[in-house]
Amino acid sequence: MSYTGWILLTASLVGLSCGFIGVLLILRRMAMMADAISHTVLIGIVVAFLVTRELGGVHMLIGAIAAGLLTAVLVQWFHSRGVQQEASIGVVFTTLFAVGVVLIATEVGNVHLDVKHTLMGEITFIPWEKIELPWVGAIPEAVFILFLVLLVVLVTILAFYKEWKITSFDPALAASLGIPVLLMHYVFMSLVSVTTVAAFDAVGAIMVVAMLITPAAAAYLWTDRLSIMLLLSGSFGVLSAIMGYYIAAWLDTSISGSMAFSTGIVFMISFLCSPKHGILAKSIRPSMSA
Amino acid sequence: MLPALSVNGLSASYQKNKVLDDVNFDVNPGTLTSIVGPNGAGKSTLLKVMLDLHPKLSGSVSYFDSTYYKVKSRVGYVPQRGSVDWDFPTNALDVVMMGLYGQIGWLRWPKRIHREKAMNALDKMGMADYAGRQISQLSGGQQQRVFLARALVQDADLYFLDEPLAGVDAATERAIMDTLKTLKSNGRTVMVVHHDLQTVEDYFDHVLLLNRTVVANGSTNEIFTKENIFRTYGGSLRWMGEKSG
Numbered sequence: 144m145s146y147t148g149w150i151l152l153t154a155s156l157v158g159l160s161c162g163f164i165g166v167l168l169i170l171r172r173m174a175m176m177a178d179a180i181s182h183t184v185l186i187g188i189v190v191a192f193l194v195t196r197e198l199g200g201v202h203m204l205i206g207a208i209a210a211g212l213l214t215a216v217l218v219q220w221f222h223s224r225g226v227q228q229e230a231s232i233g234v235v236f237t238t239l240f241a242v243g244v245v246l247i248a249t250e251v252g253n254v255h256l257d258v259k260h261t262l263m264g265e266i267t268f269i270p271w272e273k274i275e276l277p278w279v280g281a282i283p284e285a286v287f288i289l290f291l292v293l294l295v296v297l298v299t300i301l302a303f304y305k306e307w308k309i310t311s312f313d314p315a316l317a318a319s320l321g322i323p324v325l326l327m328h329y330v331f332m333s334l335v336s337v338t339t340v341a342a343f344d345a346v347g348a349i350m351v352v353a354m355l356i357t358p359a360a361a362a363y364l365w366t367d368r369l370s371i372m373l374l375l376s377g378s379f380g381v382l383s384a385i386m387g388y389y390i391a392a393w394l395d396t397s398i399s400g401s402m403a404f405s406t407g408i409v410f411m412i413s414f415l416c417s418p419k420h421g422i423l424a425k426s427i428r429p430s431m432s433a
Numbered sequence: 434m435l436p437a438l439s440v441n442g443l444s445a446s447y448q449k450n451k452v453l454d455d456v457n458f459d460v461n462p463g464t465l466t467s468i469v470g471p472n473g474a475g476k477s478t479l480l481k482v483m484l485d486l487h488p489k490l491s492g493s494v495s496y497f498d499s500t501y502y503k504v505k506s507r508v509g510y511v512p513q514r515g516s517v518d519w520d521f522p523t524n525a526l527d528v529v530m531m532g533l534y535g536q537i538g539w540l541r542w543p544k545r546i547h548r549e550k551a552m553n554a555l556d557k558m559g560m561a562d563y564a565g566r567q568i569s570q571l572s573g574g575q576q577q578r579v580f581l582a583r584a585l586v587q588d589a590d591l592y593f594l595d596e597p598l599a600g601v602d603a604a605t606e607r608a609i610m611d612t613l614k615t616l617k618s619n620g621r622t623v624m625v626v627h628h629d630l631q632t633v634e635d636y637f638d639h640v641l642l643l644n645r646t647v648v649a650n651g652s653t654n655e656i657f658t659k660e661n662i663f664r665t666y667g668g669s670l671r672w673m674g675e676k677s678g
Binding site: 366 | 448449485505506510518521522527531534537540542543567583587
């Protein structure tokens with residue numbers, strides 16, 4: 144496949160995974176947690192590197208899951224002891240992120256891992272870092288990992304579709320029906336973590352938040368059905384990723400920045416034009432907004 | 434007769450304040466009980482502690498002479514209407530079907546029979562025409578009826594309802610009370626957190642007067658006396674009396 148082809152495939156896989164996960168993030172009112180986890184996975188990556196001395200994909204995923212779960216557990220722990228939810232998120236993620244930054248600056252030194260790379264991502268290198276797979280041949284490692292993560296995300300969402308729905312809508316009822324609400328919360332935090340770290344190379348820690356939240360927020364404006372919201376959000380993710388690449392090529396600028404910007408454009412269009420919640424629809428049919 | 438529910442020495446705190454202190458009471462099967470008490474008396478907390486949604490400090494709760502976890506499927510819960518996000522992308526039928534998710538089980542999708550059960554329950558609550566309606570497009574009373582329909586499909590033996598009559602229209606109030614009375618006459622046990630002292634005698638055969646601990650518990654005729662109400666509400670009763678409706 145051509146260089147551009149690999150980049151577009153990478154970006155689309157990021158858009159799909161983030162789009163699906165983002166829907167649940169928004170409906171569970173956990174957008175702030177995405178922001179937190181996107182930063183704290185840094186410490187997971189650094190520690191994974193310190194232990195194994197390599198920047199392998201699988202190690203990074205395990206480190207990220209551990210860091211994401213640590214974040215979720217700490218936030219819950221402080222909150223249950225009287226710290227406000229938002230303050231708890233803010234304290235935990237900045238502190239863990241700071242530890243990651245300090246570790247990078249001292250221990251890891253000059254390795255490929257640096258703060259700018261993790262924050263902004265570097266999708267342009269992805270097509271060159273290939274691995275050899277049986278049957279498939281040589282494909283970029285990032286594509287392979289993103290594909291695995293997308294598969295895990297899809298299977299987990301589809302297999303437990305009704306459980307995700309009920310624990311998001313009415314956790315008290317879910318618990319009274321015997322559905323393990325807290326366990327599902329941590330499973331979900333793990334999904335957010337792996338999605339984030341898999342998207343890291345492509346878009347970096349800051350832009351991944353845009354990919355997680357904005358397509359889902361846009362999809363929310365178009366539909367009243369969860370299944371359609373998931374489909375739309377995934378599609379918006381892919382659309383933004385591809386649009387972002389061409390904007391970057393056209394303006395000769397940061398690819399990850401352009402992708403995040405594109406999610407903003409998709410959202411603004413949705414905000415203005417969606418038939419149910421859009422500004423235009425409301426001004427044309429004021430009676431509908433009542 | 435074995436009690437449907439038996440609470441012994443139950444205590445719980447909410448953000449460091451003890452809101453329930455040594456609560457003891459039994460509820461017989463086939464009764465319709467209102468839980469009545471002033472704001473902050475621990476009524477909602479009591480339901481949550483009994484359902485293990487909120488931790489208890491001490492005490493025990495037994496259901497049908499067994500533990501909650503053994504009889505979970507026989508216990509239904511209707512949370513306060515305000516406890517969920519009504520902008521959630523789903524429709525009325527879907528919300529009712531959620532009551533069946535426990536029975537459907539893991540890794541299975543709802544089938545036609547579940548959809549039919551849910552439609553049937555919506556119909557009983559006079560909501561069949563609104564099955565496909567997005568839930569934010571329903572009025573407060575209609576939303577409460579959807580919640581009741583969801584409780585009906587659970588087909589439980591013991592129901593807890595948290596303020597089901599709060600902020601609903603008169604027609605919905607009648608529909609809900611008819612449903613609860615039907616449940617009772619079918620031998621089900623129903624406990625309702627209720628705030629309107631004026632309707633207690635008309636609606637409920639039993640009453641549990643609660644203010645952090647049980648002030649009185651028993652049949653409405655015997656227990657719901659001026660003296661007991663005054664003991665439950667203390668100084669705040671005058672304020673309750675001023676409330677209209």
